[in-house]
Amino acid sequence: MKRNSQQEELLRVPVHMKLHYRFPAGAHYDKFFEEMKETGKIMGVKCPECERVLLPPRPVCGECFVRTGEWVQVGPKGTVVAYTSIYFPFVDGTTGKPRPIPYGAGLIQLDGAYSAINHILEEGDPEKLHIGMRVEAVLTEEREGNIGDILYFKTIEE
Amino acid sequence: MGKRAAIIGTGQTNHCSTREDVNEMELVYEAATAALKDAEMTIKDIDAVVLANMExxxxxxxxxxxxxxxAGALLKHSFKISTGGTSGTSGAISGYYHVASGLFDRVMVVGFEKHSDGNTSAGMALTxxxxxxxxxxxxxxxxxxxxSEYMADRGVTEEQSAKVAVKARxxxxxxxxxxxxxxxxxxEEVLESPILAYPVRRLEMCPQSDGACAIIFASEEIAKKSCARPAWVRAAVTRHDHIYLGEVKNRLTTMRSLREAAKVAYEIVGIREPLKEFDVAEIYDPLTYAEIAWYEALGFCKDGEGGxxxxNGVTHMDGELPVNPSGGVISTNPVGASGTIRVAEGALQIHGMGGKRQIPDVNLALVTGYGVYCWSDVLVLSSKPG
Amino acid sequence: MNDHVERMVLQGKVDLPFTYSAGKTASRFFVELRDHQRIMGKRCPRCQRVIVPAQLFCKECFVETDEWVEVGPEGTLVTFTIVYRKENHHPKEAPFAYGIIKLDGADTSMVHFLGETDVTKLEHGMKVRAFFSEERKGHILDIECFRPIS
Known part of the structure; x- marks a missing residue:
């Protein structure tokens, strides 16, 4: 607690919240992460009605409200459809500490996929980033089966 | 179609970065008592309470x-709404539904947030x-x-964005x-402010505020009896879109949820030319660029002409359609209350109680809410019950 | 649907700091505990109840309270429990007791620890007394616990 004024002391109570959760992935995400971990392949899933390849691989197409079907390999190359460079220190909700800045982030439409994936870009300088630029997923050597297995997307020349 | 309902009273706290003199419940109490005073009621008159807050x-x-x-919800019918940024407008829509259903005559809605207690990064722990x-x-x-997508798509400039910040503040x-x-x-000052996340600068972004706002909805009979100029709810529509950022193309440009909600609301009221027909708009602008994008999504202009x-000053205080005489969310942002404030400010304009921010002769007001990048609420308030 | 067996479970963690404003009324309540070892309530001008801990407004009458009133430090144990099961999230190591105490002069009761964990020595309606911490910080735990008095 701290003191705020001499006349009327106003107190504030610090509380640190630490919570742990278990999130079962479900069959679709499980397959996606297992495939990425074992083979390094990024897989999307196709809606039988609108034929869009969805990433994240949703078990149900949100637009058509039908079960998705066929698995399709997408990427690892793709196109940046939106980007930003983060310059402000914000508290990472999973660690309680500020994340190092600056860094680049983008929405990347992987070749063969309809939806774009929200991920980190190796390039953090906004001057060197542009919409439509080509990038490729860089995966970790030791993969754990989560989205962090994609380290970032690197800029490529084609 | 439901029964007629109107806003007959509003109350707000003064919003600022840290209110150390009250805890969150007391902040809510302050707004609730202000609204009761405005409506010349006591808590005993209220049948139901709706609370809106960001989780x-x-x-x-x-x-x-x-x-x-x-909010005086003790032993009363009470509900909570928690839909991110739209909490405040969805709370108001819920309040309206309560009265429009015919089951309740006087309903109080309180939106609130005490940002200084926590950290907005906490919201990301919800993703x-x-x-x-x-x-x-x-x-x-x-x-x-x-x-970044929107700028590339529509050619909106940094200067246009900065002008929105200047207008708001x-x-x-x-x-x-x-x-x-x-x-x-x-x-110039806006453009010189530090970049938080390219291309968004500090002065283009909403602040984090402590604040609460309460609104009192009443049935037709009560509204006519107790309020000189009730603000009638003529339409209240909510729409949600995909949450994952990559799942909607050009999110800000297309803003499907806002376009759809506005289309439905305009149809209900019979609005064809929103720029001409509305006298004022209080729209949920989390940042400058969004306000320009909403001009297009709400049909104030053709796509690409928001800038x-x-x-041209069309949305300034003396323009054809003043947008956010209150200063908007860019100036005041207690998230759970931000939407409620939009509704209250729209109602104030119809009540003719806007003080220095009053636009002359307001008969039709547009109010919007925005949440979680892809959820939208649209309300149309009118001086006429319809 | 396929017969794929669900295997993956993501371990999620939320780790965040908060700082809650006590507000002017609770602040004074805590300052009185810290500086004067006094437990303060506030009286509702309408229903005349003395509300403890002190509150800005009476939740029954929906009006601001006005008069500050010192209560206790003795009171009556309304009810109690003794927690025997050990859990990480508990505020104290089990076994510990806590109860609802109605302080002398108060019309509402407050929840706090009891300094006696022998179930045979606790009973409903018995007199208890606030026992203050040596090192007080302006916090509800400036009252260490309530202990039975004879």
């Missing part, structure tokens, strides 16, 4: 448990743990992604409740 920003999810008594949580850089990072000077009042702010509206 987890203050480290709590059961905001009805923490703060319900501050999808499989796909988003490792990357999401608070709300600003996700906005910035959409803004100057309008806020006429609003005694507003958080950021900056009478001398210039476009021109701000260039």
């Amino acid at each position: 987890l920003f203050e480290g709590r999810a059961l905001h009805d448990m923490w703060c319900g008594e501050g 999808d743990p499989f796909w988003d949580r490792h990357i999401a850089a608070a709300a600003i990072g996700n906005f910035a992604l959409s803004v 100057r309008n806020a000077c006429n609003n005694p409740h507003a958080h950021l009042q900056m009478p001398d702010l210039t476009v 021109k509206l701000i260039d």
